[in-house]
Amino acid sequence: MSYESPAVTKAIRVVELLCESPVPLSQAEIGRRLGLNGNMTFRLLRTLERAAWVVKHESGGYTMGLRPFHHTSKPVARLDIRAAGAAPVRDLWQTTGQSTYLGVLDNLHVLYLEHLDATGPLKIAAQVGGRYELHCSAPGKVLLAYGGAALLDRVIAARPRKHTDQTITTRQRLKAELRQVAEQGYALDREEYADGLMCFAAPIWNYEDRVVGTVGISVLTLHYSMDQMTVDLGPRVLAAATAISTALGSSVTGEAAEPLTIEGTS
Secondary structure, eight states, rough: OOOHHHHHHHHHHHHHHHHHOSSOHHHHHHHHHHTTHHHHHHHHHHHHHTSSSEOOOOOOOOEEEHHHHHHHHHHTTOOOOHHHHHHHHHHHHHHHHEEEEEEEETTTTTEEEEEEEOOSSSSSOOOTTOOOEEETTHHHHHHTTTTTHHHHHHHHHHHHOOOOOOOSSHHHHHHHHHHHHHHHHEEEESSSSTTTEEEEEEEEOOOTTTTEEEEEEEEEEETHHHHHHHIIHHHHHHHHHHHHHHHHTOOOGGGGGGOOTTTTTT
């Protein structure tokens, strides 16, 4: 038996569509993209507009308002990891000049709570609120390595995509990779998400000595080799992870991390 409310589901889809769109969308365009009839689209938009969730412009197009941010920013601000990570993440960014992020697990993705762009002329496309697959990103592999067998099973069942020739998609290879991540206390993205892009990420532990997030950096192969990134920037990432973990009350640091990976997974 399904207890889903169709009207609420449709409203959520409208909100998600407008959040993703860089330009205002007309009522007709919204209805077309979501497969909704004109009457339903009008009623949804009118309801959301009255609640100040969407804004109707003189052109007739709709965009998201700031009312949702007013509400959703409150639970995000209450996330201890975000508060504890603010200074270490900024310090990491200032000392490396590289794309720097703070992420948490969001279903089968890593969600960025913070992201600071590299200071050079070339930028890596990432943003606060961005969601990235677990199997092919360094922060994702950190969260997957300590997420247990059930999480790995779900990732494999979802048929992970092969983004580049380096992307790991098979259970056997991914399992071996995650064991190594847990043993060494950090993860690498060796151009697995995109050609020319590498990442180094480390786990963040809380007072229960449980991994609750990840911090890391992304660099371009134009500027770094894998060895240079690992040797020159890796220790800075590990130091940031230790600072955040300590602020959260953890006694676990870097090499002390016990490999909790995926025992029992076939």
